[in-house]
Amino acid sequence: xxxxxxxxxxxxxxxxxxxxxxxxxxxxxxxxxxxxxxxxxxxxxxxxxxxxxxxxxxxxxxxxxxxxxxxxxxxxxxxxxxxxxxxxxxxxxxxxxxxxxxxxxxxxxxxxxxxxxxxxxxxxxxxxxxxxxxxxxxxxxxxxxxxxxxxxxxxxxxxxxxxxxxxxxxxxxxxxxxxxxxxxxxxxxxxxxxxxxxxxxxxxxxxxxxxxxxxxxxxxxxxxxxxxxxxxxxxxxxxxxxxxxxxxxxxxxxxxxxxxxxxxxxxxxxxxxxxxxxxxxxxxxxxxxxxxxxxxxxxxxxxxxxxxxxxxxxxxxxxxxxxxxxxxxxxxxxxxxxxxxxxxxxxxxxxxxxxxxxxxxxxxxxxxxxxxxxxxxxxxxxxxxxxxxxxxxxxxxxxxxxxxxxxxxxxxxxxxxxxxxxxxxxxxxxxxxxxxxxxxxxxxxxxxxxxxxxxxxxxxxxxxxxxxxxxxxxxxxxxxxxx
Numbered sequence: 001x002x003x004x005x006x007x008x009x010x011x012x013x014x015x016x017x018x019x020x021x022x023x024x025x026x027x028x029x030x031x032x033x034x035x036x037x038x039x040x041x042x043x044x045x046x047x048x049x050x051x052x053x054x055x056x057x058x059x060x061x062x063x064x065x066x067x068x069x070x071x072x073x074x075x076x077x078x079x080x081x082x083x084x085x086x087x088x089x090x091x092x093x094x095x096x097x098x099x100x101x102x103x104x105x106x107x108x109x110x111x112x113x114x115x116x117x118x119x120x121x122x123x124x125x126x127x128x129x130x131x132x133x134x135x136x137x138x139x140x141x142x143x144x145x146x147x148x149x150x151x152x153x154x155x156x157x158x159x160x161x162x163x164x165x166x167x168x169x170x171x172x173x174x175x176x177x178x179x180x181x182x183x184x185x186x187x188x189x190x191x192x193x194x195x196x197x198x199x200x201x202x203x204x205x206x207x208x209x210x211x212x213x214x215x216x217x218x219x220x221x222x223x224x225x226x227x228x229x230x231x232x233x234x235x236x237x238x239x240x241x242x243x244x245x246x247x248x249x250x251x252x253x254x255x256x257x258x259x260x261x262x263x264x265x266x267x268x269x270x271x272x273x274x275x276x277x278x279x280x281x282x283x284x285x286x287x288x289x290x291x292x293x294x295x296x297x298x299x300x301x302x303x304x305x306x307x308x309x310x311x312x313x314x315x316x317x318x319x320x321x322x323x324x325x326x327x328x329x330x331x332x333x334x335x336x337x338x339x340x341x342x343x344x345x346x347x348x349x350x351x352x353x354x355x356x357x358x359x360x361x362x363x364x365x366x367x368x369x370x371x372x373x374x375x376x377x378x379x380x381x382x383x384x385x386x387x388x389x390x391x392x393x394x395x396x397x398x399x400x401x402x403x404x405x406x407x408x409x410x411x412x413x414x415x416x417x418x419x420x421x422x423x424x425x426x427x428x429x430x431x432x433x434x435x436x437x438x439x440x441x442x443x444x445x446x447x448x449x450x451x452x453x454x455x456x457x458x459x460x461x462x463x464x465x466x467x468x469x470x471x472x473x474x475x476x477x478x479x480x481x482x483x
Contacts, residue, residue: 024219024232028240031108031215031307033115033300035168038176038251039273039293040118041208044365046256047267048417049205051190052197054252059202060209061245063410064216067379068241069403070386072234075220084217084382085311091385091392094463095452100378101320102448104311106441107374110367111214112304112346117364119143119297121270122290129287136354140347143298148343151305152336164299168292169247175277175285176254182280188257200428203417207372210414212248214375215300216240218307270361305342312338318466319459320452369418369434373441376411383407 037045042053049056074087085104089097120136127134190196219236258276259266269275277286313335316325325338353363387404390396419438422429429435456462 025236025240027303027306028216028219028236029243030165030296030299031111031218031303032213032240032244033165033215033296033303034212034244034247035165035172035293035296036115036118036300037212037248038172038255039289040121040270040364041114041212041368042252042255043266043269043272044368045205045208045212048201048208050197050201050267051256052194052202053205053256054191054249055194055197056202056205056209057212057245057248057252059410059413060206060213061241061248063407063413064210064213064241064379065238066403066407066410067383068216068238070383070407071217071220071237073386073390073400074382075234075237076230084220084378085314087220087389088378088381088385089466091389092381094466096381096385097466098449098452099445100381101311101315102445103374103377103381105308105374106444107214107371107378108218108304108308108311109342109345110349110371110374111211112301112308112342113350113367114211114364114371115297115300115304116140116143116346116350117360117367119294119301120360121364122294122297125271125274126287126290126294136360137351140351140354143301144343144347147298147301147305148339150302151309151339151343152334164292164295168289168296171285171289171292172251172273173247175273175282175289176251178280178282178285179254179258179276183257186257188253188260190260191253191256200417203413204430205417206414207418208368210372210375210379210411211368213241213244214371215303215307216244218303301346305339305346308342309335309338312341319462320455366433366437369437370441372414373418373438376414377445380408380411383411 045056046053071084071087074090085097085101088100117136120139123139124134124136216237219233219240255272255276256266258279259269259272262279264275266272271290273289274283274286277283277289312321312325313328315321316323316338325335325341327337328335350363350367354360383404387396387400390400418430418434
């Protein structure tokens, strides 16, 4: 006797058809956490790009808009929790899809670790201002456990999380407006003329700029849960990039302008907005921004756990991992085991480094570079897969090939910035330990691919089952589209 599937349960066991367009784009914006950039990451970007920081953002935005065009070639035709992983399997096959799956996990897990480090930095500063101290490890544990609980309870919390993000963005824009008024709306010719900026610095800045936009594609993991996914997901993918790009352009220009005339170097300040608020005598506004920012960091970590747990779920259903990761909670309809695994990984890695005495601000930089590798790999792969997929459908046009070439070209630039060119003064090889990060990432991908080959040998039908599962999804949506 078989048990019928509940009406609100998708074929993958998730809550079906429950998220509106607002909730879908909320997932992307919450995971991008745009308030993270002016609050802390901007300092790291400025340390490399200097007065060319704004140009790094423009290059990154243009490149990712080309990437979004390629992603949407898939998103407007099919939807599943597998995100870009399932897209690339459809376009380039399971063996290439393996690299995308591991890239997705690398990008979003380490991106969450960046948020975790930022949370510890801001919390310790706020508590220090009132005479209290706490260890970063304590904060790591509290935040991760709480984020896992929210992710476990209900995916529909994303709309509430977007409101929290909106409050923080409004406070940051208010501070920027006050700074601009104080400066007399002057034009910063140092920025516009790229004074002191170098091509190598701008391309190195692109590495963390990719991190700034990372998450725009996360809506693609809501294929089961989104209402009208073939329309809402593509819209969310593109519009989240445009929204955050506008915010980054405004805040980057004003924050860099705000530091002009001071004795401090933006590239060495952990909390630039607090510094600027103090400079203009509005410390209370800096405190409000910090509190709101802590909430947005929390929700971005929730978003990362939501996303990675669905990738683990898809990989488990395809036979990569133990079947328990493919189960969903009977009541909440969330992948509870995969959520627990995501939270454990996000917590354990930064905790181990803290035990060995690493500085939290430095860890934030290293984790940011590592996760950028993950995003770059998957954006390049999906951009190559898109024209191949369209060719299979007999729908390939010259403009599709052009957009794929442009997307790949733009994504290669940050790779040059990370690795450098030996002997080049324009694109120098980074100093230790950043120069070894590419090799660690390469080892990670080799290990992941080795695990896939091991599972393939144990279960020879794993590739066939994976392809059949992806094909079933695409066929289902093609049938619906033709009705």
